[in-house]
Amino acid sequence: MDLWANISLGFSQAISLQNLAYCFIGALYGTVIGVLPGIGPLVGISILLQVQDEQDDVSAVVMLAGIYYGSAYGGSTTSILVNTPGESSAVVTCFDGYQMAVQGRAKAALATAAIGSFFAGTLATVAIMLLAMPIARLGIKFTPAEYFSLLLLALTMVSTLATESPVKGLFTTLVGLLLATVGMDLQTGRVRFAFGSHWLIEGVDFIVVAIGLFAISEVLVQAERIQKYGLQKREQISGHYWITMQELKQSFLPYVRGTVIGFLVGVLPGAGSTPATFFSYAVEKKSSKHPEQFGKGAIEGVAGPEAANNAANQGALVPLLTLGIPGSATTAVMLGAFMIYGIQPGPLLFEKDPAFVWTIIASMYIGNVILLILNLPLVNVFAKLLDLPAALLFSMVLTFCTMGVYSIRFAVFDVFLMIIFGIVGYFMRKHDYPAAPLLLALVLGEMMEQGLRRALTLSNGDWTVFVTRPISLGLLSVTVLSMSYSVIKYLRGKKRQA
Amino acid sequence: MKAFRNREYRLWIVTALLLAGIGMGTAGSALAAGQDYPGKTMLMIAPSKPGSGFDTTMRAVVTALTQEKLVQVPMTVMNMAGSVPGTAQIVLRYSNDPNMIAVMSTTGSLNYATGLSPYYHKDWRPIARLISAYYGIFVRQDSPYKTLGDLIKDLKSNPGGTPLSGGYSDDRLCYGALFSKAGIDITKINYAAFAGGVESAGVVLEGSAKALVSTIDDVMGLLESKQLRLLAVSPGKRMEGPLLKDIPTFREAGVDVEWDNFRYILGGKGMPDHAVKYWRETLGKMVKTPTWQDMIKKYRWGDSFLAEGIDKFLDEKQVVITDVVKKLGMDKKQKK
Amino acid sequence: MKETGGKKSLFTFDRIVALSSILIALFLIHNEYNMPNPNIQQTIGPSFMPIAILVALIFSALLILVTSFRIIRKPEGGEAAPAEPPAKTTAGQYKIMAMVILGLLVYAIMLVPVGFIISTTILILWQAQLFQRGKWIRNLVVSIPFSIIVYYLFVHVLEVMLPMGILPL
Incomplete structure (x- = not known):
């Protein structure tokens, strides 16, 4: 079979001692980058652009790919251990991952994240191998109208993220949407809500808000607790329990669903892996038999989003390899890297340079295996970090948060913003204002508005474009159905209570 | 008595060190005015995200300068995302730092014309245009x-x-x-x-x-x-390459316009003349090296090196861009 | 200080949030409405979404206001009372949290002029004192190498420039 010939060609290229070494270095480096809050694969890959003369092309690309998915593995670690998202796509993992750690199940959470990442990474690689072209063609069908409808559907997930207090959930969603409008509007170049600050022209960075709301407010909560109960009463969050068979079983279906969702969302240019993790989380909560456990340490809430994150990362490579259209900021850097090696991604790449494509694909399999081997033992190492004295651990968390935020664009302004959101986050927690809807709205808001306005520009102001295009119509119908379902459910629940 | 002498002894050492330090400092600054430039780490600011055009350009410059051994000091690329906050930082924080250079493009002139940024090429020191897209x-x-x-x-x-x-x-x-x-x-x-x-x-x-x-x-x-x-x-004459050589220019197609997006290197407003001269010469050498030529071929950038006349070029460009922005309806004086 | 049915404090957190966000929203709508818009062909301009969101925000704030009154009116519903009433944050707790924030603010201000290594060492010592008095030696032994290692990790491995400030490194 042709496929076998191709993939064995790929493996024969990728499996050399040198390439394996580069893959390992890339994976390790990526893991470090992923663990550090605010420092993402963007940084790692652009550094690689400078050192390219030392390696041959294949090794460099193998290492690049290693960094790329290594960071996707590492992002969840600090989410789980200290409620500090390492990447924006690891924010969702904070919801249940950290709660698992609080219950002493840190190792189980880390393990399910690693295994889920491996599962999704491998499965998504198979999908790239078999379906890259047809899926890329489907991706092209997604015009701004479809994006708007999809994001509207995504936003209705807020109802699943804020079951405790829907009214406050609605409020924080709107605050998130409002934050998303800050900065320059792409369509007209007009600046909104910047109040003369040149930093705000670029908008409010998602990761700054997320680190403030989760990590900084967590340190405040810990300080409050320690002041009252003393150090001994600090929640014993170091985990002793390894993942159980039962937990693995619980994780399996979320892995599968997360992979499918993640891959499909990842394929859409511009969507990225962060929305994919939110989608997966919402789907897990909706389909769960015990939705009330979500946010309190449900392993499905870690397994699904982690799988979705990795699958989305792989999915983003599809438009890059097949059309030369980068699906995310990181794949845009990869495009630059490819060009430096004289490779032009695009529809002809599979024909013109099969050795290259198949080597990348083979190295994805290898990289995922390496990362699994690397990450499972690391679970123990990372869990040990929790044995550090609380006083030091939290100061270090503060340092890493500050550095991560500062290094985004070397702006102390962003650090102040982070501190403000830390204080806001503390009060939100105290008074049951859910942070998740705010973050979801912040990540989707701009895309949604731009989608709406681009669609109307392209249709010359014709609003029917959202219902005359079949995919958009389908998405909107699902939105209406799911919203009316939620409303009916909510009203029924009210009646029962009354 | 002993303790006193001990203290005195320490005092002497400290004084001597201080004097030596001052001496070296003055010697250092005397050298800095002349041939020792750059002398220490160069900060290379790319006012945008990693992977963007600015970032790619800056890293290409660093790669070429390092591989061709044209600059001996370490060079660190710093991504300051956003052209508006980026240029603001360049003006506010690095105007008097001779060891900072940055990259800019038509974006700088555009931001000034739309009123997005209060700063433009007169607020920094343009060094040389490198490439055009x-x-x-x-x-x-x-x-x-x-x-x-x-x-x-x-x-x-x-x-x-x-x-x-x-x-x-x-x-x-x-x-x-x-x-x-x-x-x-x-x-x-x-x-x-x-x-x-x-x-x-x-x-x-x-x-x-x-x-x-x-x-x-x-x-x-x-x-x-x-x-x-x-x-x-968009260029003034036909482009090269099998896919491009048969494509008419705008002018040939009947519209008398020539356009490109150029990227240029700049220093702080207070960059001393010897530093500007150093960079113009170094970059002038760099654009002729095979490493640079190979790289711009791979990125498909057009070589458009221009050092001496760059101020005049940017002045003229600013006028043209301001005019286009007005026609686009994006200039700062627009009312709704 | 004790909360008794909420009668004592008419201005609960929720109500303050709701009222102030209504005021802020009104101000922002006014602000956005008077913004000059570029003359670009647009079906809905750059002000549409922000104003729509702000109007919705006012409604949701009103909703919060309404629900906040309703909950108080029926203190004894059939529902199970919350497992443990949220403990009132004491003055001492507020003080320590304020100190954490203060430490962070000072850190942010010091970072660039003083440099990463010194500021980080000071930050860690400061925060560690807040969490646990004493143990200076241990904290010093940890914080100094930690700052240096992180500095080298960022600057030399990740090539992220951290400010070195006054240290001649």
């Missing part, structure tokens, strides 16, 4: 438009029904310059702005937008695979 007007392979003239005819007769797509920033300038010169009221055209050229290619491939304005290097893959077709290109 050229634009093209692209349509889908099966599009009815055979020439730029066909597209312009439709834009004139039916501006609403002929939507275009392209990047939100520099790309808009080329679009504005071209179609306003062609006699179209560009404020009536539907232009869907995306993050960049490649990102806006999707809606053209799908068919929602009729044509795409993008730098050619951005969408080369789609051109090679014959998914997109190129109607006309």
